[in-house]
Amino acid sequence: MAVAVRAGAAPLWWSGLVAAAAGAFVPGLSGRRVGLLAGAALFLITAAVVASARSGRYTELARGADRAGRGDFLQDRAVTLRAWRRGRRWWLLTAFVAAVASSFLLPGAGGLLxxxxxxxxxxxxxxxxxxxxxxxxxxxxxxxxxxxxxxxxKRVRGHRTTGPAAGDAAPGGARRRRR
Structure with missing residues (x-):
């Protein structure tokens, strides 16, 4: 489950940094300093809101998690990442373009968001x-x-659990390091 949450982190982070860097070179209507300061505030607020959003639902589903059964279809980390990113690639591209375009008003703010x-x-x-x-x-x-x-x-009725050695993901959705 953490893999599905983490799947969007890298594309949003890197596209945001690239958009903010591109926006830093545009003077914009408000000026670079105001744009980047507003972007820094948006960065902190957005990170806090996204990190805490729906935390009660995550806790509720984790408390009621059942052991994964033989009939449960659970997919690998790489497949989950690929499916998430392919399913949202146009949304990510649109967000990137909007962040770069917003730099003409507030330089770097959209990228930092x-x-x-x-x-x-x-x-x-x-x-x-x-x-x-x-x-x-x-x-x-x-x-x-x-x-x-x-x-x-809404379609998720519960979470399943396995032992920590199952699959190719470590706790938190990171790639499991092979020894």
């Missing part, structure tokens, strides 16, 4: 990983329940 959303998703995945580490399990969402939606969306 995107980067803040990426950091917020990463922080949420870290928090899930800490819970997984404490409880010595990995949380999963059945693929047929989540589809291309959220790991805590």
């Amino acid at each position: 995107l980067a803040g959303a990426g950091v917020g998703l990463w922080l949420k995945a870290v928090r899930i990983g800490q819970r997984e580490g404490r409880e010595d399990v990995l949380y999963w969402v059945r693929t047929d329940w989540a589809g291309h939606g959220s790991p805590v969306g």
Whole structure:
């Protein structure tokens, strides 16, 4: 489940940084200093909001998680990342273009907003990983329940658990290091 949360973090972070860097070279209507200061504030606010959004639903589903059964279809980390990013590539491209275009008004602010959303998703995945580490399990969402939606969306009726050695993801959705 943390993989699905973490899947958007890297594309949002990197596209946000590139958009902010491009915006820093545009003087904009408000000036670079005002734009980048507004962007820094948006970065912090967005990261906090995204990191705490729907945390009650995550906790509720984690508390009621059942052990994964033989009939549960759970997919690997790489497949989850690829499906998430392919399903949202046009949305990510549109967000990047909007962030660069917003630099003509507030230089760098739109890019830092995107980067803040990426950091917020990463922080949420870290928090899930800490819970997984404490409880010595990995949380999963059945693929047929989540589809291309959220790991805590309306269609998700519960989470599944496996041991921490299952799959190719470490707690928190990071890539498992092979020894």
